[in-house]
Amino acid sequence: MMIDPVCGMEVDENSKYKTMYKGKVYYFCSPHCMKAFQKDPEKYLKEGPKGMPNE
């Protein structure tokens, strides 16, 4: 199991929401989390999961 770097939820590696950043693959629970990460990846990688993005 992987951890969604945005909300902290456990995610499966088969999740269709994924992105690559600096050569590493990150998995997400939803398109909202993925978009939030793509906007500012450094914030989540430095500060850890922030919970569900409010959209």
Added chain:
Amino acid sequence: MSKEEGEKLRIKKEEELKVVGMHCATCVSTVSKSIKSVKGVKDANVNLASGIARVEIENARLKDIVEAIKKAGYDVVTQKISFKVDINPEDARKIEEKVEEIKGVIKASVNPTNGYVIVEFNPYSITSDELAEEIYKKTGHKVTKVKSEVTNKSEVKEMLERLIIAWIFTIPTLYFQYSGLLFIAFLTSIPVQFYAGLRYHLGAYRALKNKTANMDTLVSLSTNVAWFYSVYALIVHQQVFFDVASLLISFILIGKTLEAYLKERISVQITSLKEVKATLADGRIVKASELKVGDEIIVKSGEVIPADGIVDEGSGEVNESIVNGESLPVKKKKGDAVIGGSTLISGYLKVYVTRAGERTYISQVVEAVNQAQTARLPIQNLVDKVASIFTPLIIGISAIVFVVWRFILGYSTEESLLFSVATLASACPCPFGLATPLAVLTSVNRLAKKGIIVRNGESLETLKKVDTFIFDKTGTITEGKISVRAEGDKDAISYASALEKMSNHTVAKAISSISNGSFEVKDFTEFPGSGVYGKVNGHDVIVGKREFVLQNCEGEGKGDVLVCVDGKVSASFYLEDKIREDAVKVIEHLKRMGKRIIIATGDTSENAEKVGKELGVEVIKGLSADEKAELVKSEVNKGRIVAFIGDGVNDAIALKEANVGIAISSGTDIAKYAGDIIIPKVGDLLTLLEYSKLTVRKIKENLAWAFGYNSILVPIAAGILYPTLYLPPEYAALAMSMDSVAVSLWSLVKI
């Protein structure tokens, strides 16, 4: 608070919808918000575990709620069912409205030409049997459940039966009335009035129940006025009109039987496999619908191939015009695919069935065409308005005609009554209801024979108004056969080639053909629209668009696709794709028409710009599937009418956002293609545009027939030219029923 006020404040209904695609708490809040944004929704409760959204509705349409959920990016489980119902064409809109009022119904569309009602409903709140019962309760129409049949032979048969009975009793009625045997004439007129004319009286009753009036009202009113007045005249020994009442019904039935026959002829133009027989390899003969995947069938020359399959033995020439509109036969030999519904012109084939029954290509076409036939074109709104005031207007005119002849011009009650009845009998709103659907039906059927599948009949009208055409590039404007030139480290090129073997993307396929070496690929991950990642022989390899690779890798590189091995850019690929000949013709034609043309592509290569320069059109490159959809949306929001033409699989969202989505399919599984219309190749767009123009013209011509016919007949029947030209009620009725025949025949005339 009174009891009535209390009733008003109560929640009108509660619906449970099964929402698909919710993953997390955010989804729940998104879905919940989208439902609550619909006006008239009181509350919504969404459960992530069960996927059920419980909605309290005060005064909102279920259709709007479902649309709101879909717009938020989720789907709703719905079910579709076809019913057969006996209706008048001009009542179609009223029936749709009544059916849409039923709890659980999302959308209803009625095809007035063949009496099919397709209802999309929420299976969590109503079953199909309950739905049939509710439709009967609401509209007074008994419905029979059907799946996807296009034909209806029973209507012609039933009409013919009534027509024969009508004439068997009308002739003696005339004889006895003119011989002065009035009581026997009364007796012989009863079966005509109450058996042959029953469908009109029942129709009039149903219309009354629905607080509307239609053609049945006019027929029933005119014949009943003539008949009941005659019964009264018989008692008080005055002139009777049993002949008028009987002839009126008999003449109308001639026209209506002919109309039913014509409508049926137009409907039954698409080949269906239902009737075809199949010979199994062991010699048994079965119906095509009984075939299963894995069966082996024998097809001899001249026979229709009963299912989709692969040739296992033999060879022959097959006419596949149902798939691509090409009438030239195609040679088939062992290993080739054959399509059910196509015809083996010469030769012998043993075919292994790969798709049977409703999954065959032709069944999908019949289903799609059937749906398109129920389309409601925007022009129909105007027609509906005319039809809804037409009958009350005629009844009013008929009453005025009686008053004028009787009290102003001083004619006898009998004579005045004849003018009044003739006015009722001469007017017919039917052709107003038939004009649009018959024209659409004819076009949709004719296009299907050319391999063009119209799924949404409305798009035929919209297409004529399109001012902006947005094309996908790869596979649509270009041949989609990409040639690749590689530069850089040989190992990196081989690794990239091995990695791309795992992907289905067109560019990936081209790159994967470069090298044949054997490599171990692990952890393959695809980033749609960007690139791929994997471990090849233990090396970290990224292959993708230049921007994507440079974001994740060190180094620099030119080329359309870059390869990154162990964190360093090591090789690059240059792509080239040829422009299709028919695409050049289409673009030139659209330019001559003064249309705006954009090529929207995911491709970032220099080749994309080259294609744009060669064709002289604007190119927007590097767009993901979502961005293409955004582009379409923004053009639509600017007030432009947009058609998007692209591959039905990759461009599904953009196709949906456009006013008209045209998918190009090279395969035979039309179910998987999004879009309103499916064309085999981009060149067919020209045929489609031509048909769109002709369909709208045909609708206008049909309406002109309907309008012209009524505006000439009604004044003559009212006696405006009396005594020079006079139309007795029975001839007025005959002339009236020929109006619909004229419209039906005109729809069949080649467009």
